[in-house]
Amino acid sequence: xxxxxxALRIDRVVTSGTFxxxxxTWDVDNNIWVVGDDAEAVIIDAAHDATPILAAVGDRKVxxxxxxxxxxxxxxxxxxxxxxxxxxxxxxxxDEMLWEQTHPGVPHGELxxxxxxxxxxxxxxxxxxxxxxxxxxxxxxxxxxxxxxxxTLFQGGPGATGRSFSSxxxxxxxxxxxxxxxxxxxxxxxxxxxxTTVGAEAGDLxxxxxxxx
Numbered sequence: 001x002x003x004x005x006x007a008l009r010i011d012r013v014v015t016s017g018t019f020x021x022x023x024x025t026w027d028v029d030n031n032i033w034v035v036g037d038d039a040e041a042v043i044i045d046a047a048h049d050a051t052p053i054l055a056a057v058g059d060r061k062v063x064x065x066x067x068x069x070x071x072x073x074x075x076x077x078x079x080x081x082x083x084x085x086x087x088x089x090x091x092x093x094x095d096e097m098l099w100e101q102t103h104p105g106v107p108h109g110e111l112x113x114x115x116x117x118x119x120x121x122x123x124x125x126x127x128x129x130x131x132x133x134x135x136x137x138x139x140x141x142x143x144x145x146x147x148x149x150x151x152t153l154f155q156g157g158p159g160a161t162g163r164s165f166s167s168x169x170x171x172x173x174x175x176x177x178x179x180x181x182x183x184x185x186x187x188x189x190x191x192x193x194x195x196t197t198v199g200a201e202a203g204d205l206x207x208x209x210x211x212x213x
Contacts, residue, residue, distance in 0.1 A: 008120050008144050010035050010189070011056045017048030019073035021163050028073050032056075033148050033189055035141065037120030042066055043087070044139055044148050045191060046078035053077070054084055062087035063119045066111065066126075068150025068191060069136040070098035079106055090117075092128060095135030098165065111137055127178050131171020132159035138179065146187045147198070153179055153188060155196035157208050176205060 011034040019028045030047035040061040043053060045068055062085035067075050070091055078089045089108035091099055099108065113128035122143040129138050129152045136159075139148040151159035153175055161168040184199025 008035055008122050008141060009037055009041075010144065010146065012189070013052050013056050015048035015052060017073060017076065019071060021071060029192060030073055031189065031191055031193075035119065035124065035148070036060060036063070040119055042117060042119045042124060043081060043085075044068065045074045045150070046076065046081050046089075047073055048076055050077040050080045050084065053081060057085070061085075064109075064117055065089045066117065066124075066139060067091045067095075068138065068148065068152075069133045070095035070102070071133065071151070072098075072102040074150070074191065075099065075102055078108070079103060092135030092137050094128075094130065095133050095165075098133060098135075111135075113137075129171070129174035129178055131161060131167055131169075131174045133165050134170075136171075136174075140182070144187070145183060145185060146189060147179065147182065148189045149179070150191045153196075153201060154190050154192065155188075155194050155200070157201075157204065157211075159191075172205070172209060175201075180205065 013032040016029050019026050033044040034056045035042050042063050043065045065081050065087050082089050090111045091108050092111045111126050115126040117124045125140040127138045129136050132151045136152050158171045180202050182198050186198040188196045
């Protein structure tokens with residue numbers, strides 16, 4: 001879709017493949033978000049198949065390939081996208097051990113908490129939200145009131161924390177202190193499944209804590 005003049009264009013691409021960790025493998029559908037204007041874009045996550053992602057980019061300049069975290073289903077085609085576009089791959093340093101499981105020795109740039117990425121005349125802001133993984137980040141677009149939440153927050157609850165390098169206490173703290181402080185009308189574009197809003201999820205925090213993992 002294309003937003004009003006001066007606003008960012010947000011395109012959703014869905015790809016299918018597998019997620020593997022701790023000896024298990026699961027079939028998954030992933031959301032990739034291409035955010036920018038008609039001249040340039042940022043790719044958020046790099047799942048499974050580069051072809052439809054590059055089709056959504058079209059002839060635009062790719063400013064960066066931003067990875068919300070380094071589980072293999074979110075980073076699988078990052079090097080292929082970087083080669084095709086010339087854009088840097090950006091990942092939080094705390095997920096380096098997960099990156100090395102999928103792309104050993106492949107270099108990348110770093111995401112840092114508070115980092116700002118300019119695209120389409122606007123800025124995207126990086127917020128580190130550990131829990132699903134130590135380096136998990138969400139990407140906040142103040143101009144659009146949109147949060148790209150990766151696997152930190154979904155419609156109906158937090159991301160999974162029952163696997164290596166994850167922490168339920170950390171993800172609850174991240175959501176409470178860094179996401180639920182945003183405007184309730186904030187649109188949340190997730191790493192899998194349907195969108196939600198901050199307000200739709202804000203009332204469920206106590207229930208999530210009672211439910212645990």
